[in-house]
Amino acid sequence: MDYIITTDQLTKKYKDFTSVNNVSLHIRKGSIYGFLGPNGAGKSTTMKMLLGLTASTKGSFTIDGKHFPGDRLAILKEIGSFIESPSYYANLTGRENLDIIRRILGLPEETVEDALGLVGLTEFGSRLAKKYSLGMKQRLGLAGALLGRPPILILDEPTNGLDPSGIHEIRNLVKSLPSLYHCTILISSHMLSEIELMADDIGILNHGNLLFEGSMAELRQSALQAGFAADNLEDMFLSMIDKDNADRKQRAKL
Incomplete structure (x- = not known):
């Protein structure tokens, strides 16, 4: 089986509380x-x-x-990630928000348009993020995760x-x-x-x-x-x- 993510006995403890206990995943x-x-x-x-x-407190993982x-x-x-509610600069456009992430990641400029296209936001890329609906904000968060098409x-x-x-x-x-x-x-x-x-x-x-x-x-x-x-x-x-x-x-x- 061709697994791209495996964890081996992955564990996270906080004092007397165990949040993750010897978890072995195979994705x-x-x-x-x-x-x-x-x-x-x-x-x-x-x-x-x-x-x-x-x-982690114990265990390992391979990606x-x-x-x-x-x-x-x-x-x-x-890895591209979307963890909890993504945050935005409300007074910047969707395209400008993605460009900030792109620069941090050191990706080519064209990756912004590619990500907007993947999530169906190309025509709204010049709209301020504060004027996005909740669904559009979630899609913008996904676009951030998709920058550069991570595997x-x-x-x-x-x-x-x-x-x-x-x-x-x-x-x-x-x-x-x-x-x-x-x-x-x-x-x-x-x-x-x-x-x-x-x-x-x-x-x-x-x-x-x-x-x-x-x-x-x-x-x-x-x-x-x-x-x-x-x-x-x-x-x-x-x-x-x-x-x-x-x-x-x-x-x-x-």
């Missing part, structure tokens, strides 16, 4: 990997470790054959706060990207129905532990074997989380 090159879990499960922390935004932390800068050059995208809740129309827009855009330029996407979302429509593989975290990793078909098979409803991703996800929480309570009593 296939060219796939969309849906990273799921309740609030506080450790998804954002895992993503931030992959981006070097927070240090496109490069090992962290020795190859940190080389790794970061291959890997890490997207944390890219549809957060959007109306159904905006969610549909972002989902179709994300779903199209691997075939557009052969990238790999790690995406987290609480919109399980959206992940079901776009993801090739699924990873499910709860209390920092990886409960499941595999394809949608493998998740359905696992759910059926456990006696869970397997009609949709939401049912399977909730059943798995509920069982894990019940098992935790039971162990705590012993």
